[in-house]
Amino acid sequence: MIAVESNGATILLDCGRSVRDLRATFPLEPSQVDAIVITHAHRDHAGWLTEFQAQGFCGRVFVSAATAALLRVQFEDSARWRGSLRPADLEKQLVICDYKLEIETPGAAGLTLVPAGHLLGAVGTLMRCRSCSLFFTGDVGRSDSPLYPPPETMPDAELVIAESTYGDREAASYEESASRLGELVHDAISEHGRVVIPAFSLGRTQLILAALHNLRKHGNCPDVEIVVDSATARAYSRAHTEFRGELRDPGLADAWEAVHYVETESESRELAESSQPCVIIASGGMADSERSRRHLRRVIDDPRCRVVLVSYQAVGTLGRRLLNPGPTVRMDGRNYNKWASVEALSGFSGHAGRSELLRYLRPAIDCQAVIRLVHGDRASAASLARALSDAGAAGVSVPGPSDTDRLRPAARVR
Numbered sequence: 001m002i003a004v005e006s007n008g009a010t011i012l013l014d015c016g017r018s019v020r021d022l023r024a025t026f027p028l029e030p031s032q033v034d035a036i037v038i039t040h041a042h043r044d045h046a047g048w049l050t051e052f053q054a055q056g057f058c059g060r061v062f063v064s065a066a067t068a069a070l071l072r073v074q075f076e077d078s079a080r081w082r083g084s085l086r087p088a089d090l091e092k093q094l095v096i097c098d099y100k101l102e103i104e105t106p107g108a109a110g111l112t113l114v115p116a117g118h119l120l121g122a123v124g125t126l127m128r129c130r131s132c133s134l135f136f137t138g139d140v141g142r143s144d145s146p147l148y149p150p151p152e153t154m155p156d157a158e159l160v161i162a163e164s165t166y167g168d169r170e171a172a173s174y175e176e177s178a179s180r181l182g183e184l185v186h187d188a189i190s191e192h193g194r195v196v197i198p199a200f201s202l203g204r205t206q207l208i209l210a211a212l213h214n215l216r217k218h219g220n221c222p223d224v225e226i227v228v229d230s231a232t233a234r235a236y237s238r239a240h241t242e243f244r245g246e247l248r249d250p251g252l253a254d255a256w257e258a259v260h261y262v263e264t265e266s267e268s269r270e271l272a273e274s275s276q277p278c279v280i281i282a283s284g285g286m287a288d289s290e291r292s293r294r295h296l297r298r299v300i301d302d303p304r305c306r307v308v309l310v311s312y313q314a315v316g317t318l319g320r321r322l323l324n325p326g327p328t329v330r331m332d333g334r335n336y337n338k339w340a341s342v343e344a345l346s347g348f349s350g351h352a353g354r355s356e357l358l359r360y361l362r363p364a365i366d367c368q369a370v371i372r373l374v375h376g377d378r379a380s381a382a383s384l385a386r387a388l389s390d391a392g393a394a395g396v397s398v399p400g401p402s403d404t405d406r407l408r409p410a411a412r413v414r
C-alpha cells in the first residue's frame with residue numbers, strides 16, 4: 001500500500017493492507033483517503049477495500065474494466081459471508097479507466113493504467129502531477145504466460161516503485177511444469193486414481209485449466225473429467241470469458257467453459273465421497289481451505305492418487321507440511337499416511353522472474369529514475385537492487401514501511 005499526496009489530496013495505490021496498518025503506517029483514517037487506485041484484483045492488492053468502506057472510506061476507486069468485473073465477484077462473496085458490507089455502494093465508487101488513456105484523479109493528478117500481464121485486468125499505474133511523475137508497477141507478469149499477454153513497456157517516470165517478488169531468482173519454466181502436469185494426470189488416471197490440485201480460484205485456476213486444455217489439444221493429457229470445486233471460480237472464469245479479448249489467446253475461454261464447477265458445500269462433499277477418477281482443482285492455493293482439505297483427506301493415503309501443488313506454500317500451511325519429507329502428514333488433528341505422491345510445480349507463478357524484471361525495468365534505468373523496490377522479501381529486494389545498480393540505475397533502495405519520497409513541492413509519496 002502506497003500513499004500519494006497531490007495538491008492536498010491523498011490517493012492510495014492498492015488496498016491490500018488492513019485499516020489498522022493504514023493507521024499505523026501513515027497515519028491516516030480511511031475517511032481521509034480521497035481515492036484508491038487498484039492495480040489488480042488479487043487479495044494482497046485489493047482485499048481490504050470492503051473493510052476500508054465499512055470504516056469510512058467514501059472516495060473513488062480507479063480500476064480497469066476487467067479488474068472491476070473481478071472485484072464485483074469479491075464484493076458479492078464478502079457480502080455473502082459478512083452481511084454488514086454494502087457491495088452496491090462500492091459499485092458506485094468504481095471509476096472504470098481505459099488502458100493507456102490519462103484520467104484525472106483528486107489532487108489534479110493524471111492517472112494512466114498500463115497493462116502488466118500478471119492477471120486479467122492487471123496494470124501498472126503512472127501518475128503525473130505538474131512536472132512530477134510516478135510509476136508503480138503493481139505485480140509484473142511473465143512474458144511466457146499462456147493466459148495473459150506479456151507486460152507492456154513501462155513509461156518513463158521520475159520515481160519508479162517496483163515489485164521484487166522474484167528479485168533473487170528466475171521463475172521456473174511454464175512449459176516444463178505444464179508437461180509434468182500432463183504426466184501426473186496420465187499416471188493417476190491410468191491407475192484409476194484422482195489428481196487433486198489446490199489452487200487459488202482467481203487466476204491460478206484459469207491458468208491450470210488453460211494448461212490442461214492445451215495438453216489435451218496436443219494429446220498430452222487423457223480426456224478425463226475436470227472438476228473445479230470452488231464457490232467463486234466459475235464467476236472468475238466468466239469474467240475471463242467476458243474479457244477474452246484481453247487474453248493471450250481468446251480461444252482459451254473454451255478451457256473453462258467445458259468444465260464442471262462444484263459450488264455448494266453439499267456437492268463438494270458428494271464429490272469427495274465418490275471415487276470416480278478425475279482431476280479436482282480445489283479452492284485454496286496453500287491447501288488450507290476446507291474444500292482442499294476435504295479432498296486431500298480422501299486421497300492422501302491412496303497410492304493411485306497424485307497431489308499437485310501449483311503455488312508458493314508458506315511456512316505453517318498444510319501445503320508446506322505436505323511437501324515436508326516424511327511418511328505421514330498431520331491434517332485436522334490426525335496423522336495420515338502420505339501414500340499418494342505429492343509434487344510441487346513452480347512454473348505456474350504469475351510473477352516475472354529476475355531476468356524479466358531487469359528487462360522490464362530497463363526504461364527506468366535509462367531515464368535515470370529513482371527506483372524503490374517493494375513487495376518482495378528483504379533478500380529478494382536487496383538482490384534486485386544490487387543487480388539494478390550494476391546495470392547503471394541512478395538511485396535504487398528498499399524503503400522501510402514509513403519512508404517518504406518528495407517529488408517537488410506538489411507531490412509526496414509514502
Ligand SMILES: [Zn+2]
Pocket residue numbers: 040042045118119139
Ligand atoms: Zn498479484
